[in-house]
Amino acid sequence: MTDQTARRLTRTLYTRDSIFMRCVSAMLTVVFTLSLAGSGYAADPEVTTGDVPVATAEAPASEAPAEEPQQESPAAEPEGEEPQQESPAAEPEPEPSVEVAPTTTQPEGASKSEKKDKVDSKGAGPESEGEAPPPMTMSVASDTSPVESQSLVQPVLTASGNPAQGTYGDCYAPRIQDDKSSPQLPKVGTSRTYTFSISGVTVIVTVSLRQTANGQEFDFTSNWPVTAVTVKGGPGAFLYDYRPNGVYGDTGLHAPGNQGSSPTYDPPWAGVSHIDFYFLCPNNVRPRIDIEKATNGSDADSPTGPMIPVGGSVTWTYKVTNTGNVPLTGIAVSDNVIGPITIPKTTLAPGESFTATATGTATIGQYANRGTATGTYGQTSVTDSDWSHYFGTDAAIDIEKATNGSDADSPTGPMIPVGGSVTWTYKV
Numbered sequence: 001m002t003d004q005t006a007r008r009l010t011r012t013l014y015t016r017d018s019i020f021m022r023c024v025s026a027m028l029t030v031v032f033t034l035s036l037a038g039s040g041y042a043a044d045p046e047v048t049t050g051d052v053p054v055a056t057a058e059a060p061a062s063e064a065p066a067e068e069p070q071q072e073s074p075a076a077e078p079e080g081e082e083p084q085q086e087s088p089a090a091e092p093e094p095e096p097s098v099e100v101a102p103t104t105t106q107p108e109g110a111s112k113s114e115k116k117d118k119v120d121s122k123g124a125g126p127e128s129e130g131e132a133p134p135p136m137t138m139s140v141a142s143d144t145s146p147v148e149s150q151s152l153v154q155p156v157l158t159a160s161g162n163p164a165q166g167t168y169g170d171c172y173a174p175r176i177q178d179d180k181s182s183p184q185l186p187k188v189g190t191s192r193t194y195t196f197s198i199s200g201v202t203v204i205v206t207v208s209l210r211q212t213a214n215g216q217e218f219d220f221t222s223n224w225p226v227t228a229v230t231v232k233g234g235p236g237a238f239l240y241d242y243r244p245n246g247v248y249g250d251t252g253l254h255a256p257g258n259q260g261s262s263p264t265y266d267p268p269w270a271g272v273s274h275i276d277f278y279f280l281c282p283n284n285v286r287p288r289i290d291i292e293k294a295t296n297g298s299d300a301d302s303p304t305g306p307m308i309p310v311g312g313s314v315t316w317t318y319k320v321t322n323t324g325n326v327p328l329t330g331i332a333v334s335d336n337v338i339g340p341i342t343i344p345k346t347t348l349a350p351g352e353s354f355t356a357t358a359t360g361t362a363t364i365g366q367y368a369n370r371g372t373a374t375g376t377y378g379q380t381s382v383t384d385s386d387w388s389h390y391f392g393t394d395a396a397i398d399i400e401k402a403t404n405g406s407d408a409d410s411p412t413g414p415m416i417p418v419g420g421s422v423t424w425t426y427k428v
Contacts, residue, residue, distance in 0.1 A: 151252045155238035157263055158230060162237055162274060168228040169243075171198050171281040176207065177274045185209060185272060188216065198224065199282040207275065214254075215269030221249040225280035225326060225350075231255045234270030236263020245325040245350045246280045280325060287377035288324030289348075291333070293317070293370070293386040305389030308362040316388060318356045320373045322348035328375035328382065337369040348375070364392040400427040 165172055173196040178185045186192035191208040203224040210217055220229070225246025231238045233255025240253055256263035258270035292299070294317045298306045308314060318341055322328050328348045333341040333356055343356045372385040400407070402425045406414045416422055 151240060152247060152250045153240055153242060155231075155240050155253075155256075155265075157256060157265070158237045158239050160237075161235055161263075162232045163230055163239070163276070165276055168230070168239065168241070169278040169281070171279045173198070173203065173205070173277045173279070175274055175276050178272070185275065196277075198279050201282045203279060205277060209272065214267035215257075216272045217252050217254045217269070218272065218275075219249070219251040220253070220277075222277075222279075223248070226250075226277055227280050228278040229253060230274075230276040231272060232274035233272050234258035234263060235261055236270075237274070248327070248349070285326050285377070286324045287326050287328060287375075287380050287382050288322065289328060289331070289373050289375045289382045289384050290321045290323045291371055291373035291384045291386050292319045292321075293388040294319075295388045295390045298388075298390075300389045301387055303366055303368065303389045304391040305367075306391070307393050308390050310362055310364045310392045310394045312362045312392075314360045314362050314390060316358045316360070316369070316371070318343075318358075318371045318373070319353060320348070320356070321353040322350055322375070324377070324382070325350050326377050328377055331373065331375040333371060333373050335369055335371050341371070362390065362392040364394050366391050397428065401425065402427075 165175060173194070174183060176183050176185055176194065183194050184192075186207055186209045188209050188211050191206055193204060193206045196203045196205065201224060203222065205220060205222045205226075208219045216233070218231075220226070225242075225248065227241075227243045227246040229240040229242075229250075231240070231253055235258065236256040238254070238256055240250065242250075254269040255272050256270060257266045257268060258264075259266070263270075294300065296306050296308065296315055297317075300306060316335070316338075318333050318335075320331065320333060320343070327350065329346065331343065331346045331348060333343050335341055335358065338358050338360070341356050341358055344354050348354070366389065368387060368389045370385050370387045372383060374381065374383045376382070402408065404414050404416065404423050405425070408414065
């Protein structure tokens with residue numbers, strides 16, 4: 001191939017895509033060099049190996065030069081022979097050699113680029129095709145501490161660090177504490193049940209101790225009214241005062257806060273070290289029940305009570321209250337005229353109430369009925385009754401007229417001489 005032919009072919013191919021142009025130009029350079037080698041010139045070592053750096057021209061600046069497998073140049077001609085002249089119309093003929101360069105070199109370059117991307121995906125480089133960086137993992141510590149509970153009463157700091165037993169009542173249980181003496185506190189996260197004898201009454205108390213974000217807290221239940229609890233921890237103690245009637249349980253009790261050597265109302269709470277329970281003394285137990293009966297909203301303990309037209313609606317209400325200081329069970333309500341009354345519950349705590357109702361139709365005249373409530377505490381029964389009244393009315397009027405004392409509703413009536421005296425009477 002002459003220099004003139006090579007230049008003419010190069011000018012024509014520069015009108016094509018720049019990447020393809022570089023491939024063709026490189027191949028033409030090889031052909032031209034081989035032709036020179038046939039004429040006795042020394043060959044370039046890089047060219048004689050067949051490693052055409054096509055990928056160097058195609059690869060982006062950020063990538064390493066891609067390597068191509070060794071290949072035979074399709075444009076090479078036998079040594080010593082001058083290639084035939086090509087007409088301008090036939091100049092597109094070298095296009096097959098342009099297609100060969102990408103197909104034989106691009107997979108190798110893409111493979112190396114893919115490997116590079118996979119390596120870069122572990123660092124800050126580009127992600128490989130279809131492959132995302134490994135997700136970040138985060139370890140979050142869960143807070144399993146129970147939520148603090150609110151007790152029924154506000155605790156009060158005691159006058160001394162650990163009040164003597166008997167300070168808040170005569171009926172108290174042996175001190176529950178954290179040393180080896182009996183009875184002992186439950187371990188944190190557990191419950192323990194204690195049985196005490198208070199003036200001949202068996203009292204059962206259950207204590208549940210737990211750890212919260214603010215410190216140790218505990219709940220308790222009892223089958224007998226608890227009038228006070230003292231909780232010691234650190235240098236001070238709290239008093240939970242439920243007097244006079246007491247409670248049968250509470251939640252969220254704790255010792256005072258421990259700031260240096262002074263107890264405070266602020267958390268964190270000191271660890272619980274002593275608990276004293278005070279109970280309602282048995283000789284102070286007063287089971288009581290009360291019933292209030294009303295008719296159409298009127299108490300009507302005495303007659304006549306409300307005036308209700310005959311046939312009108314009557315609603316009786318029965319309000320039952322535990323007015324004692326101990327719980328009542330087995331509660332029942334009855335009416336001496338209606339019979340048993342349906343009630344919403346059969347137990348009442350001290351001070352608790354419920355209301356039941358019954359309905360009927362008013363009859364004529366004065367009416368009275370009595371409601372009775374009963375309940376029990378242990379072996380003791382209590383009862384109470386209440387009367388209620390109404391008056392049934394029948395709205396009507398009547399007149400009776402008589403002539404000279406004769407009803408004379410129909411003729412002829414009495415026979416009276418002309419000019420005689422006539423007297424009419426009207427009884428309403």
